[in-house]
Amino acid sequence: MATGSSIEWTDTTWNPVAGCTMVSPGCTNCYAMRMAARLEAMGLDKYQGLTRRSGGRAVWTGKLALSDALLQQPLSWKSSRRVFVNSMSDLFQEGVPESYVRKVWDVMQATPQHQYQILTKRPERMTSVLSKGAMPVLPNVWLGTSVEDYWTASRIGVLKKTPAAVRFLSLEPLLGPVGRLHLGGIDWVIVGGESGPSARPIEASWVDSIHRQCVSQGVAFFFKQWGGTNKKKSGRIYKDKTWDEYPKPRPSLTIAAD
Numbered sequence: 001m002a003t004g005s006s007i008e009w010t011d012t013t014w015n016p017v018a019g020c021t022m023v024s025p026g027c028t029n030c031y032a033m034r035m036a037a038r039l040e041a042m043g044l045d046k047y048q049g050l051t052r053r054s055g056g057r058a059v060w061t062g063k064l065a066l067s068d069a070l071l072q073q074p075l076s077w078k079s080s081r082r083v084f085v086n087s088m089s090d091l092f093q094e095g096v097p098e099s100y101v102r103k104v105w106d107v108m109q110a111t112p113q114h115q116y117q118i119l120t121k122r123p124e125r126m127t128s129v130l131s132k133g134a135m136p137v138l139p140n141v142w143l144g145t146s147v148e149d150y151w152t153a154s155r156i157g158v159l160k161k162t163p164a165a166v167r168f169l170s171l172e173p174l175l176g177p178v179g180r181l182h183l184g185g186i187d188w189v190i191v192g193g194e195s196g197p198s199a200r201p202i203e204a205s206w207v208d209s210i211h212r213q214c215v216s217q218g219v220a221f222f223f224k225q226w227g228g229t230n231k232k233k234s235g236r237i238y239k240d241k242t243w244d245e246y247p248k249p250r251p252s253l254t255i256a257a258d
């Protein structure tokens with residue numbers, strides 16, 4: 001089943017892996033965790049046992065579901081699309097064996113008509129796995145890391161060490177100012193506030209600072225949403241317009257120098 005996505009910066013989600021563990025405050029209100037509990041309640045096999053109830057809400061159990069059948073899904077998509085890999089998980093968590101990441105790579109290599117967007121909160125493991133050379137740098141694979149505040153901005157430096165055709169940051173949920181950004185080697189920045197029932201508020205001054213730095217350093221800027229408990233109402237207008245910039249693939253596939 002092809003999965004059209006409501007996520008503004010992609011066309012489709014592809015979830016060969018489901019399940020995760022929390023790593024930082026940005027995970028506290030994880031949408032995937034809530035959604036996995038809902039899908040389990042609907043009786044979907046893949047999601048059985050991935051979450052449990054704790055303090056009145058769903059939390060990950062640490063169990064992962066790795067599907068070989070779903071691995072094949074993009075092979076059936078003929079027309080080009082942007083594909084967000086593992087919106088319901090994190091491909092580079094410790095529980096996903098390198099042999100399985102290799103299978104994901106094989107599918108992405110076999111389907112150059114698509115652009116794959118892989119986002120992780122574990123850039124250390126991503127770098128470690130990809131630096132071994134068993135998986136090639138693919139021109140249609142974009143690698144990104146999530147940053148939620150100043151304290152998690154160190155992930156950016158780790159991402160820069162990872163060979164990739166396109167590197168991107170998802171500053172969502174933005175929970176605080178991120179400070180000074182060194183965006184050499186970064187091609188794309190997505191910014192968004194947290195949404196959902198317990199959403200923590202974003203401040204316009206944090207967005208202003210990021211936007212200024214993207215403009216001055218020539219990096220594509222995508223403003224996803226203000227978020228909040230009613231994200232439709234708060235919308236995604238920033239400075240009187242929508243910001244839907246996308247990265248241009250770099251001509252040479254290099255590791256950032258800084």
Ligand code: SF4
Nearest residue numbers: 020021022027030089
């Ligand atoms: S890493 Fe992503 S999928 Fe995993 S718990 Fe955190 S927010 Fe959720």
